[in-house]
Amino acid sequence: MTQDIPTFSDESSDERPSKSQLKREMHALQALGEQIIAMTPTERARFPLSEDMLAAVEETSRIRSHEGRRRHMQYVGKLMRREDLEAIQAVFDEVEQEKRHRDLAFHRLEKWRDRLIEEGDDAVEAFIEEHPDVDRQALRQLIRNAKNERERGKPPANARKLFRLIRETAGL
Template sequence: MSQESPRELLAQISQQDDEPVSKSQLKREMHALQQLGEAIIAMTPAERARFPLSDDMLAAVEETSRIRSHEGRRRHMQYVGKVMRREDLAAIQAVYDEIAQETLRRDHAFHRLEKWRDRLLDEGDSAVEAFIDEFPEVDRQALRQLIRNAHREREQGKPPTNARRLFKLIRETAGV
């Protein structure tokens, strides 16, 4: 199976012409639907709940967690692909795109916070002042204490417990 994203798979399936479809094309579409089903199954229950899935598809998703054997799971994924043919693929694609955008925004926010943490630990007071200017509601005493403790841990070669606490403080302050 190819390693394409569900978005690409949906685009392939939706690009059907009025011409007759070959048996090979039908197989490719079936594999694409199976991969889409696997992607939906791999999501968290909260994310899955956002998709407009039929009762049959929801039952197939729930059944997947009970299947332990490899061959049984393979056959079940074929069934999931068959059920996916009856789903509203355009609506599923819209929800999938929305979830992908939210994930991307969250990842960018975390990278920004990681950069703040690294900057606070590496640059010292100038970075602390810049952080306080951007987030005036931060607990300044706790911020400075965590930075001092993280420096001490780094010098002593200890695990970065206070650097993690610093990141948590930054995350809570930024509201992410």
């Protein structure tokens, strides 16, 4: 979701930006507006958006026709020119950082699940040492069932349950 917010050319310079450059900048702002519209209201609340922009975002959900939506997105792009793009970029960067942290935590939990299924008791002891409040009986039973599923080539229902138990134990 990394977004490069366009930087408008300095109007004080001798050379004006080309029409193509201006169009690229406007399309980038429109794309940025579309990303903000696609977010949940909770995520959107983190962005420093003006009242006009918030109203335009809310209006988007009521537009049904393709042409009407296209024109509305151009309007959103126009409104984006008045927004604090640096502050918006800072929030985008923050959201991206949080997403990376969640993904890393998720991958760590997946590795724990795979390790528990493959290594057995040694991995179970290491996991219990790291998370002493885990339900040991449920953990061992899910590992045993997940191993049986894997050996028989069945869908990984117990592996999913094991992952859920690991995630809840880790507090994620």
